[in-house]
Amino acid sequence: MSRTGLLPEHEKALQDEVNGWLERKYSMDFNSYQRIAKTTAIYPATHKILYPALGLAGEAGEVANKVKKLVRDGTSSLPKEWKENIASEIGDVLWYCAVLADDLGISLGKIASENETKLQDRRKRGMISGSGDSR
Secondary structure, eight states, X not given: OOTTSSOHHHHHHHHHHHHHHHHHHTOOOHHHHHHHHHTTOOSOGGGTTHHHHHHHHHHHHHHHHHHHHHHHHTTTTSOTXXXXXXXXXXXXXXXXXXXXXXXXXXXXXXXXXXXXXXXXXXXXXXXXXXXXXXX
């Protein structure tokens, strides 16, 4: 018996069931997220593209700042929810990406798919590392 009082095979089956439930509960496709995100986008139409692009830069900076503190201080002096705090900022980045893509008339799913294709092509050609758009 394990520390849970279950037989190992039952404990594994239960953990697999929990993991599957969590994956289903917290999965969302990009286009669904984009549709929801744009219902919460409140900024002047005269600032389409500009507003979310500036917000994206700001939120990416917040992610970087939290990671910088992790590098400087390690995890021992950070609040116990430091991962969740960074994840929340990543969520804000995702929101700005979604509404910026919507302002451009492009689905977030299409962007993700085309980016995945580009990265797989680079991997096949041995060009993942390096810099430049034309690798």
